[in-house]
Every structure is written in C-alpha cells, then in structure tokens.
Amino acid sequence: MEQQEIIPHLFRTEYRKIVSVLCRHFGFAQIEIAEDLASDTFVTAAQTWGIKGLPPNPTAWLYNVAKNKAKNYLQRNAVFENKISAEIQRISSELYETAIDLSPQNINDSQLQMMFAICHPAISAEAQIGLSLRILCGFGIEEIADAFLTNKETINKRLFRAKEKLREQNIRIELPGEAEIDARLAPVLTTIYLLFNEGYYSESRNKTLSRDLCLEAMRLCTMLVENRQTNKPTVNALLSLMCFHASRFEARINKNGEQVLYDEQDTSLWDPELISKGAYFLHCAASGTELSKYHLEATIAYWRTQKADTTEKWESVLHLYDRLLQIEYSPIAALNRTYVLSKVEGKQSAIIEAEKLNLTGNHFYFTLLGELYTGIDDKQAKLYFQKALSLAKTATDKQTIQKKIDTF
C-alpha cells in the first residue's frame, strides 16, 4: 500500500465497518452519531499519524480509537441525560466496553444486517443506492453527487430524508428470518444491480469513480455469497453477471474516456480472470429451481464474452431474451432481442419485428432501426440515425450515433 493513499484507502474499507457496527449498537435512531464518530476517528488518525508515522497495524488502531470514541460518547451522554451516580457510570462503562465488538465476525454480520436495513422497500431505490454508497461503501457526499450528476445539497437532502424514513418506520438492523429471506433479498439485489449499472453506464467523466461503483456492487454481492444464509442461486447469478460485464472494463473506454462499442473492442483487453470467475458463479447459480432474470442476464453476458459469431451463440441468446422478456418486460431487452433476431433470422424479419415495437420516444429504438436498415436501405438508415441523434440525451450516446451517421 502506498502511503500517499493510505487514509482514503482505509476510509473506503473501514469507515463502513465502523459505522455498521456502531449503528447496530446504537440503533438507526442515532445513525448520524455513528457516522460522526467514524469520521472523527479518521481525523484523529490523520493528525496523529502525520506526526508519529503510521502505526504497525493501522486498522487495529482505528478500531481502538473508534471504540474509545463510542465509549466516551455513551458515557458523556449518560451523564448529560441522567446525571447518574459515579458508581453506575463505572458499571455502565464496563458494559459498553464489552458491547462494542469490532471482531471480523461482528463486522461482517453488522454490514450484512445494515445492507438489509438500507435496502428496505420503505425508501426509494434512489435513496437506497445513495445510502448504500454512503454507509456501505464509504463514499463521500461529493462523490455520490458526482455519480448521480447532481449537487451535494440534493444528495444531503435525499440521504437525510431516507434516514428519517428508516427511523420513522422503526426499521431494525437485523438479518431477516429464514422464511422471509428470499423476499427481502430481492430489493437488496436490485440495489446492488442498480449500483453496478450506475457505474457501468455512468455519464460521470470520472472513470475511476465509475469503476469503483461497479467494484463496490461486486463486493457487496460477494458478502452475500460468503454468508451461508444469503448464499442463494440468484445472488450467485447476479455476481456472475457483474463479473462478465466487469471483464470488459479496460476495453470499453478508450484513452480519451470515450466509449468503445462492443464490436470495436480489443478482446486482448478483456480480463480472463473475471470471465472465469463469472463462469464459476454462474455454475454455482445453477443449483435450485428458480430461474431469475439475473440467471438469464448472466447467461447472455456469458455469450457476450464469446466474440465469435456462431449460430449456436445467437440462437441461445435469442432464446434467453425471449425468456427474459417473459419474466420482466423492458424496452431495452425488447430492442436487444430484435437485434439478436437479425443475427438469427436476418435483417428483413428483424425489421418487421422492430417496427411492431413502436418505441418512438426511445433513441435506442431508432438506433436499432438505423442499424437494421444499414446495407438494405442506407438512405432510410441515415434518417433513423438522425432521428436517434435528436432524441439522445447523453454526450456519449450522441457521440456514438454521430459516428454512425458519419459512416454514410
């Protein structure tokens, strides 16, 4: 570890652990206190380490200081609130000492429980992602604002309201029971999935930040896989999906920060380790009877790691899209299916299908039509791309479409 990044690094890995453990101890009612104590711990570290140099075990040092800060806070609070006698103070301080448990097991449990508490259906998906980034991933408010392309005030307000809501609803920080775990896992997985997408399709210019979002999503999912109670096939499927996508990190953005289309990617930049990890988790996901959308998407993602155009590939992918659309319709999946259809049955029949979709407000729809008409009726194709350009909102999309138009 290079010393020049030790604090941000430790902040990223340890802040959330300290917050989770303290919060579990204090309850949601005092989540801000837990966050303050954790931040304060890092300020103390920066001040002390600057003068003394790094301690031999910085993590243990942080835990110790956090524990002391929590203990002092509780003590002081007890004095203020109750003005209790010195004797009771002494006893309660011993009590607190044993209660704040920063052992690896408890850190892990607390984080998992926190994940379920934050991904509670009581708050909006956007707020869930924001809170996850803050509390489970240790992101700064500024980074979260950057990731959502908004300002700090908006994020602060959003997080504040979400915490209020969790308090009002008296959400407990605990793992759901065996019986409800599947139902409660669903929103947790959705949040992780959105968190990953937020990074993968990020409009933020900050490439490192976007990638961090993806890695954090994968880390959270890994925690679920590592826990016996939450190691379910759907969780493995989601992790597999993210591994496959993440394997193309290096290839999909060029040196200028521009997106490189799949067909133009340098496959030697694909990460073989992540691809084989993806395959491993997909294999683990194959147990059980449930076939979730994550299973289907992971399998599609697997085929995307095979660049060769084989009949087998496109027929399998078409089949997968068909089933995916049956489980959960989305315009993007419908458009992708039509693209795949053109690979299996040719452009003519795909055009007929595409025109039935009639997704006229969607620039991807016109991009697809442009793509399908290319080589059949270039004049028409160009018109569709121009229509797509007029509907595209993000700079990346506009750039990609403009490139297409320029080829005519």
Place this chain on the structure above:
Amino acid sequence: MKEYMLIFRHEDAGKIVSPEQMQLWMQQTMDWLGSIAAKGKFEGKGNGLIFDDSKVVHHNKMVTNGPFGEIKETLGGYVIVKAESADEAAEFAKGCPVLQGEGNNVEVRRLAKDDGVH
C-alpha cells in the same frame, strides 16, 4: 542548540473533511517534519494527543472527563525541534500544516534544560 516545543492548537477539530483532505494533511505534516529532520533539527519526540478518554483534574482534585465542549481550543499535538533561537523555531513553525486551518495556531516554547540557568 536549544530545544523548542511546537504546540499545535486547533480551534475546531470537529469539521467534516474528506479522506483525501485528511490524507493531504497527514502527508503535509510528514513532509514538513521531514524538511526539519533534513536539516538535522528534528528532536523526534513528537506525538499527537488523543482526545478520547481524556481527563481534566481540577484544582480541588476533582476529575472530570474531558475537556469536552468546555474549551474552545484544543491541543492537537506537539513536536520538539532543535533551533538556535526562538525565531528560528518560529520559522519552522510557519511551515506547519495546522496553520492552514483558520483560528489554529502553533505555540513555540523553549524546553527547560539542566544548563544551570533553566
């Protein structure tokens, strides 16, 4: 050569800062001490002062936890440097990153030694 203690006083230690900012402070402190050490003027006895679990013993021997909220300034830490004069020590102090915080200051105090005078 005399020894001087540079004492860091913080006005408000409770501000929320980003980890990158903390890292910068720490790095600056290390660099600053490094530059003093490079001149052979660092005594090497510095330390940060941990705020937690601290006590104040009052004149009637009453012990309280703290100081919490009772004082506006807190001591953040100290280092000991070697210098020919208080002015030279003050020159060192000018480079202290603590001074970037408004309201913070560094106090320069000579250590008493067994030189027959102090």
